[in-house]
Amino acid sequence: MKEKAGKAKLKNIIEMAVSFSAMGRVFEKGSTEKIKLKLNNCIKDFFNLSTEEEYHKKHKEFCKWFTRNIKTAERKKEGRTIKRSQYASWGQAAKVIDIVLKVCIYYCNLPSAEVSSKIVPWLNSAIDTPILGDLKKRHSSPIISQISTIEDIDKTAYEELQKMIRTDIKESFNGEIFPVQYDDIKWRELNR
Numbered sequence: 164m165k166e167k168a169g170k171a172k173l174k175n176i177i178e179m180a181v182s183f184s185a186m187g188r189v190f191e192k193g194s195t196e197k198i199k200l201k202l203n204n205c206i207k208d209f210f211n212l213s214t215e216e217e218y219h220k221k222h223k224e225f226c227k228w229f230t231r232n233i234k235t236a237e238r239k240k241e242g243r244t245i246k247r248s249q250y251a252s253w254g255q256a257a258k259v260i261d262i263v264l265k266v267c268i269y270y271c272n273l274p275s276a277e278v279s280s281k282i283v284p285w286l287n288s289a290i291d292t293p294i295l296g297d298l299k300k301r302h303s304s305p306i307i308s309q310i311s312t313i314e315d316i317d318k319t320a321y322e323e324l325q326k327m328i329r330t331d332i333k334e335s336f337n338g339e340i341f342p343v344q345y346d347d348i349k350w351r352e353l354n355r
Contacts, residue, residue, distance in 0.1 A: 173273070177202045180266035181259065189255065191234045191248060201228060202263055209264060209282070210274040218285040222260060226318070229256030235314070254290065254316025261289040261346075269343045288328045288342035290316070293353035295324070302327050 181199055190198075205225060212218050230251055238246035264286055272279040288294070292312050299307055306323045310316055316324070328342055336345070 173206065174203060176267055176271055177206065177263060180263040189235055190251065191236050194233050198233065198259060206267060210278060212282060215285045218282065225260045226253055226256040252314050252316055253318045253321050254313035257321050258289050258291065258313055261287050265289060265343045283343060284341050286341065286343045287325050288346040290324055294346060294349050297349065297353055298324060298327050
């Protein structure tokens with residue numbers, strides 16, 4: 164019974180985290196269920212990591228899967244298509260996995276407080292459009308200068324943005340916080 168309860172708890176946490184990412188409406192109908200199924204099948208891989216390199220490898224695997232299997236919803240205005248459906252961007256994939264991992268590992272201390280404390284420093288900051296805009300204002304980079312939304316973020320830009328965040332943590336927070344804490348602080352600061 165404990166195992167069944169544990170599985171139900173994890174599924175509930177993943178569902179809450181996917182909803183928390185506010186990305187469901189961006190994707191084609193039925194995508195949220197595909198995303199939750201994939202997360203339920205791979206989340207424990209993140210709980211069993213030994214090194215930061217393994218974390219980045221698993222993160223990359225998820226983003227690759229996502230960008231090959233999940234499409235954005237077609238957008239219409241006044242009956243006209245203003246944006247066709249296309250495969251999701253790396254930025255969209257990363258936002259989903261970054262928030263799910265944040266909720267599971269950082270907020271919920273899964274799989275245990277001990278393991279969570281080891282993994283939390285490796286986690287990336289979830290990037291939304293306001294955080295992207297803030298980083299663009301304060302840092303110059305030819306890679307990100309052309310990016311307007313997370314839909315425009317490819318793998319290279321995502322990695323550049325994560326480096327910027329880690330630099331900002333050193334400069335603005337004396338290196339005393341982790342990237343998952345950075346996006347909590349920035350989200351509250353920029354969305355008020």
